[in-house]
Amino acid sequence: MPRTLTVAAAQFEMRPVESFDAFARQVRDLLDQTAGARLVVLPELFTEALFTIDPEWRTHEIAQLTRISDYTSDYKALFSAEAAARDQWILAGSHLVASERGHENVAYLFGPAGEVHTHAKTHIFPAEADWGTVEGDELAVHEIDGVKVGIAICYEAEIPEVCTTLTALGAEVLLTPSYTFTEAGFWRVRHCAAARAIEDQVYVVHCPTVSTFEAPLSPGWARASVLSPCDLVFPADGVLVEARTNEQDVITYELDLDLLLENRRTGAATTHLDRGRRRDLYAKYAHVSL
Numbered sequence: 001m002p003r004t005l006t007v008a009a010a011q012f013e014m015r016p017v018e019s020f021d022a023f024a025r026q027v028r029d030l031l032d033q034t035a036g037a038r039l040v041v042l043p044e045l046f047t048e049a050l051f052t053i054d055p056e057w058r059t060h061e062i063a064q065l066t067r068i069s070d071y072t073s074d075y076k077a078l079f080s081a082e083a084a085a086r087d088q089w090i091l092a093g094s095h096l097v098a099s100e101r102g103h104e105n106v107a108y109l110f111g112p113a114g115e116v117h118t119h120a121k122t123h124i125f126p127a128e129a130d131w132g133t134v135e136g137d138e139l140a141v142h143e144i145d146g147v148k149v150g151i152a153i154c155y156e157a158e159i160p161e162v163c164t165t166l167t168a169l170g171a172e173v174l175l176t177p178s179y180t181f182t183e184a185g186f187w188r189v190r191h192c193a194a195a196r197a198i199e200d201q202v203y204v205v206h207c208p209t210v211s212t213f214e215a216p217l218s219p220g221w222a223r224a225s226v227l228s229p230c231d232l233v234f235p236a237d238g239v240l241v242e243a244r245t246n247e248q249d250v251i252t253y254e255l256d257l258d259l260l261l262e263n264r265r266t267g268a269a270t271t272h273l274d275r276g277r278r279r280d281l282y283a284k285y286a287h288v289s290l
Helices: 020-034 046-053 062-086 126-131 154-158 160-168 183-200 257-266 271-277 279-284
Strands: 004-011 039-041 089-099 102-110 116-120 141-144 147-151 173-178 203-208 225-227 239-242 249-256
Touching (some): 004 020, 004 203, 020 062, 020 249, 046 089, 062 089, 062 102, 147 160, 154 160, 154 183, 160 173, 160 183, 173 183, 183 271, 257 271
Parallel strands (some): 004 039
Antiparallel strands (some): 102 116, 141 147, 203 225
């Protein structure tokens, strides 16, 4: 039986909201457009919109963004319920969560049977230091209907070692929610996500946040996409589908995992195999690696 996984990238546009319920209504409206997808990916820190519930939000400093962690219980309850009601796996972007070490940028993967997996961002973007966030120390893969997925939040896609490790752990699909403040930032993540798809021979679901907010919050430049290796059985540019630019949008695609594994074995560029073939060479220079 063919192994497939239908994925959707739900490109969320942050807007001022007067309550958590108003935020939840926008989420549900967007999820209504993902019917048919087994896995839905939302963007990084799209919950930043909750900062605007405070009518005085424009007067606050960005360091106070950690206030959104007050809504963690509501966030978890919302997506647990939606995953169960829609019989979907939902990577609910990421959210700032209070921990014993400080605030972490945590991605939550909610399953239809009550499963909850988390991933704390291991490499924070330099600007995140202004929020007092701390870095996670774990990488893992999770199984969805026999398909193994790994999570790399935004800047993590720019760190090859993160995705190489996830692939070594068995990941066939990388989920990359992101939030980039400039077009240059968007292309850094997008190009790196494409590179990860090529060098690890995996699919990548890249889903950015749309924002037109001004200080103290940040704009968000976005064009969600589902990416593949660049090879004869895939589009030449590796883009399977992509969203409209800087608009709330949903894109859906059925991933063929058998095709991916065959490409790892017989593709024109068998990078997944060849990268591991010369571990002896890399070991010679381990003393100079970062």
